Amino acid sequence: MKKLVLTAAAVALSATTSLAATEVTWWHAMGGELGKKLEEVAQKFNESQSEYKVVPVFKGTYPETLTAAIAAFRAGQQPAIVQVFEVGTGTMMAAKGAVYPVYQVMKDAGEPWDTKGFLAPVTGYYSDASGNILSMPFNSSTPIMYYNKDVFKKAGLDPEVAPKTWAELATMGKKIVDSGAATCGFTLSYAATWVGLENYSAIQDLPFGTLQNGFGGTKTEFTFNGPNQAKFWDGLKKAQDDKVFKYGGPGGAAESAPMFYSQQCAVYMGSSASRAGVINNAKGFQVGFAPMPYDDTVTKEPKNSIIGGATLWTLNGQKDKNVYKGVAKFFTYLSKPEVQADWHQFTGYLPITNAAYELGQSQGYYAKNPGSDIAIKQIMRGTPSDNSKGVRFGNLTQIRDLVDQQFEAVLSGKKTGQQALDEAAKQGNAILREFEAANSN
Structure with a gap:
């Protein structure tokens, strides 16, 4: 009887913990197999801890997702994270007051943020004139x-x-x-x-x-x-x-x-x-x-x-500031070599970190899959010039x-x-x- 009571108490405690998880809404533009993989990434993050719950919401194509996010921000109903394709970078940078830059998000939350660990051509595109990265690299391609x-x-x-x-x-x-x-x-x-x-x-x-x-x-x-x-x-x-x-x-x-x-x-x-x-x-x-x-x-x-694909932008205006701690924790999780390597190898998107690329090499992935590193070698070729680091308008x-x-x-x-x-x-x-x-x- 005592064991039964303890079990019931544990279930109740687990339910309470689950209910207490801070929700982090993530609007994205990935359907089909890519969308399923994205949802799997969020699910595995949720299972890795109990404080935060990332909730992915498919909002249509890239242009539709960007338009929806802008409208939602004006209405005060914006998500915490929105996936924006590289074409929308100039628009996001000009959206005064709407963006909570990722380097600031990570700093304020006390999360590790080593910009040197990311592939330089990727982070270079999403950085301001001072070299601060404004959005979280996620699915970059070439x-x-x-x-x-x-x-x-x-x-x-x-x-x-x-x-x-x-x-x-x-x-x-x-x-x-x-x-x-x-x-x-x-x-x-x-x-x-x-x-x-x-x-x-x-x-x-x-x-x-x-x-x-x-x-x-x-x-x-x-x-x-x-x-x-x-x-x-x-x-x-x-x-x-x-x-x-x-x-x-x-x-x-x-x-x-x-x-x-x-x-x-x-x-x-x-x-x-x-x-x-x-x-x-x-x-x-x-x-x-x-x-x-x-x-x-x-x-x-x-x-x-030059790169294509998208990054994850954090939007200002969340009433519960714990949401931003959840965003930072999620971004730290996304940066893990094993998470990035798995995403890269499944989708064909670039590994956004040097560690993820090195992990793939040590796993023998590129040797077993000829041509799978063509994109990485091509985008890392030489030193990017003002003409080859991308277009941002x-x-x-x-x-x-x-x-x-x-x-x-x-x-x-x-x-x-x-x-x-x-x-x-x-x-x-x-x-x-x-x-x-x-x-x-």
Whole structure:
């Protein structure tokens, strides 16, 4: 009887402890398998301690999640954490009073915060002019090349040798199409923006905008309409006319990856975070992995590629200040090598810490999974310059949409690459001035 009473008391105490856990709401933009993995990360944190409970809430696409968070903050109903894609960084930095910078969150909570432990290209993008990291790195990616080894072999190409330059890609692509091994040489997601123009500019060390691509302040102007970028767009138009390149659509180009899966296109360039999806969907053929091509007419030493993905921003305004202690504890948990390594290896996103990368090496993960470290080596290549550390502008989502429109005008033969990029820069600069005016107070 006594044992029964003690057991009941223990259950009651456990229930009380569970009820007392401080809830930390986390709005995110990950659906499908990635969303399930994200929820697993939160669940394991919750199981690791009893003081805090992270509650993940799916809010739709990245733009939808950012819009919802801004509206919620204005209404005083914001979450503690919101996942924001890299395109929204400039907007978040300009949201005065809304953001509780992660370096301050960790300091105020007394949690360890060693910025040197993170991958430099990742933290550099999300830091202010003083080097303070503003948001917690979580799911960072960079574009890489995926290619069909079987198609290469059918076309008489060495399946172990991927094209290194854009010129080699065009030549190989034409050989593939002419041989009948595939009907398309290559396709890209974000062809006009992130994978295409933005990373082309970075890898060739070409400026995308003034003031260090927007890192130096808001009074910046676009300079992506240089002669080399124009030549790049004209080259894609020619490749399309030669049936070597096939456009999958604007933005994330939902049609691009399926064209690779169906073996219609021999090469697909997209996010490193697509690795798991590519492997799972590439039925009946072997996939090769390689760095993004570079333009050897512009450079012989390609710079690092730039990041995509998202970080976790902490929002001000929580009435219960214990919530922020929970945020800090959760961020410490996310930084653990075993947590980061597991997330990176499952998703294809970059390991955000050096320790997570080293753990993967000691586990033999990269040796067992050839090509899985391509993205890491590519983004860590050389020393980032002002042109290769990324692009950070306000209202970049809107600007990317108009860049897509101008790129489509090139592909349809209505404009040359130079004409289209000049117009994109002009319209983009007008949007930047509107952003400045709206955030000047």
